[in-house]
Amino acid sequence: MNxxxxxxxxxxxxxxxxxxxxxxxxxxxxxxRLLAGxxxxxxxxSEAQAVMVNTCGFVDAAKKDSIDTLLAAxxxxxxxxxxxxxxxxxxxxxxxxELAESLPEADAVLGFDAYPEIASxxxxxxxxxKQHPHTPHDRRKLLPIAPVDRTTTEVYVPxxxxxxxxxxxxxxxxxxxxxxxxxxTFCAIPMFRGSFISRRPxxxxxxxxxxxxxxxxxxxxxxxxxxxxxxxxxxxRLLESLLPALTAVDxxxxxxxxxxxxxxxxxxxxxxxxxxxxxxDYFDLSMQHVSGQVLRRMRRFGDAEQFLGLxxxxxxxxPAAGVRSNFIVGFPGETESDFETLCEFLQEARLDAIGVxxxxxxEGTEAVExxxxxxxxxxxxxxxxxxxxxxxxxxQRASDRIGEEVVVLIESTEDGIEGRAACQGPEVDGTxxxxxxxxxxxxxxxxxxxxxxxxxxxxxxVP
Numbered sequence: 001m002n003x004x005x006x007x008x009x010x011x012x013x014x015x016x017x018x019x020x021x022x023x024x025x026x027x028x029x030x031x032x033r034l035l036a037g038x039x040x041x042x043x044x045x046s047e048a049q050a051v052m053v054n055t056c057g058f059v060d061a062a063k064k065d066s067i068d069t070l071l072a073a074x075x076x077x078x079x080x081x082x083x084x085x086x087x088x089x090x091x092x093x094x095x096x097x098e099l100a101e102s103l104p105e106a107d108a109v110l111g112f113d114a115y116p117e118i119a120s121x122x123x124x125x126x127x128x129x130k131q132h133p134h135t136p137h138d139r140r141k142l143l144p145i146a147p148v149d150r151t152t153t154e155v156y157v158p159x160x161x162x163x164x165x166x167x168x169x170x171x172x173x174x175x176x177x178x179x180x181x182x183x184x185t186f187c188a189i190p191m192f193r194g195s196f197i198s199r200r201p202x203x204x205x206x207x208x209x210x211x212x213x214x215x216x217x218x219x220x221x222x223x224x225x226x227x228x229x230x231x232x233x234x235x236x237r238l239l240e241s242l243l244p245a246l247t248a249v250d251x252x253x254x255x256x257x258x259x260x261x262x263x264x265x266x267x268x269x270x271x272x273x274x275x276x277x278x279x280x281d282y283f284d285l286s287m288q289h290v291s292g293q294v295l296r297r298m299r300r301f302g303d304a305e306q307f308l309g310l311x312x313x314x315x316x317x318x319p320a321a322g323v324r325s326n327f328i329v330g331f332p333g334e335t336e337s338d339f340e341t342l343c344e345f346l347q348e349a350r351l352d353a354i355g356v357x358x359x360x361x362x363e364g365t366e367a368v369e370x371x372x373x374x375x376x377x378x379x380x381x382x383x384x385x386x387x388x389x390x391x392x393x394x395x396q397r398a399s400d401r402i403g404e405e406v407v408v409l410i411e412s413t414e415d416g417i418e419g420r421a422a423c424q425g426p427e428v429d430g431t432x433x434x435x436x437x438x439x440x441x442x443x444x445x446x447x448x449x450x451x452x453x454x455x456x457x458x459x460x461x462v463p
Contacts, residue, residue, distance in 0.1 A: 093111045115161075291304070398455045410439045434447055
């Protein structure tokens with residue numbers, strides 16, 4: 001069966017993506033497969049016969065957003081245009097039949113292994129065929145770690161196939177790997193994403209060249225743990241050699257590395273990020289906490305002293321580097337002293353961006369069984385306190401940049417000229433607004449920071 005009947009235009013599909021940049025890559029792979037299968041992609045769900053929601057299944061707030069989005073898409077079916085709503089992505093993979101049963105408004109719940117045949121699956125759904133909901137499995141047991149064994153597995157790794165861009169902006173995410181090699185007690189991602197699997201450098205470079213041909217000039221390298229890239233391929237320093245190869249791709253002007261594990265940051269990787277031309281001086285360090293005893297209960301490593309030392313080494317090689325991190329507040333066993341240690345650390349760390357999250361139980365994780373659970377009100381109070389502190393500190397850090405010269409990638413010209421400096425990551429950090437001059441989207445402009453607005457920088461073009 002074809003998505004286009006004789007004499008009829010192709011069926012229209014809207015992709016709705018929730019969650020992280022890794023999901024954005026997966027959506028573009030799905031988009032590529034749907035286009036190859038004869039579908040037409042549209043941006044407005046109300047204009048589509050089918051709405052495909054790439055869900056997030058990481059924390060409660062993200063799961064709620066996913067359900068709300070699926071329900072909103074299902075409401076469109078009452079207007080007669082939309083015929084089917086399909087759930088894919090992490091939440092669909094993680095819960096499968098359970099999600100399908102609790103959300104009958106969705107016409108299908110498909111896991112990652114359905115991605116290679118997503119076009120034919122959607123054709124069947126639009127034709128009224130009932131799809132068996134995905135049955136979740138622990139993908140750590142399904143995905144072979146050894147590269148030699150992967151050629152024989154039928155388990156699919158999303159985001160490693162050909163893709164079709166869903167926007168025309170100058171920045172795009174590029175997957176280094178899928179899955180995770182860590183076993184943090186609070187996180188269920190390895191269970192539904194599987195073992196850490198690095199993409200071969202040749203595949204990463206080929207996709208980088210393709211993205212450059214599509215008008216992309218900044219690559220955002222994403223994975224669950226970019227410091228582990230190459231470990232399963234037998235070369236733990238593979239990222240260090242990949243970075244200069246990526247910057248040498250015609251049309252690529254900036255490469256940004258994200259999702260770095262601070263306890264695994266080796267001097268050679270710091271040097272590669274700080275010293276490779278066209279690689280942004282930007283360090284996305286996933287600390288989660290700084291109390292040694294809390295980190296051990298999380299099954300992570302390090303402490304406040306070690307992390308301050310890491311920041312010192314980073315800034316010794318890249319004085320103007322942008323640094324962001326995320327922190328979990330209220331983890332089981334977190335004492336008042338642990339929380340004070342975290343607050344004191346942030347006052348010393350001079351981070352450019354800080355994400356604060358309150359702990360909540362995630363089914364299937366070890367932390368659910370840990371003793372020392374904090375009262376929800378106590379967690380909320382600590383989150384509020386740390387969030388206020390984080391806002392104050394990041395605004396001060398932005399003010400410290402007044403007088404710095406920055407290179408801004410222009411991303412919007414609708415309400416003034418706005419973009420991002422090398423020290424600012426996409427979506428999660430602040431932006432830079434130019435007060436003078438003219439520029440086109442995709443242009444890189446040298447400017448000097450003259451003021452701030454919260455965490456946003458205000459800069460004037462350097463003549």
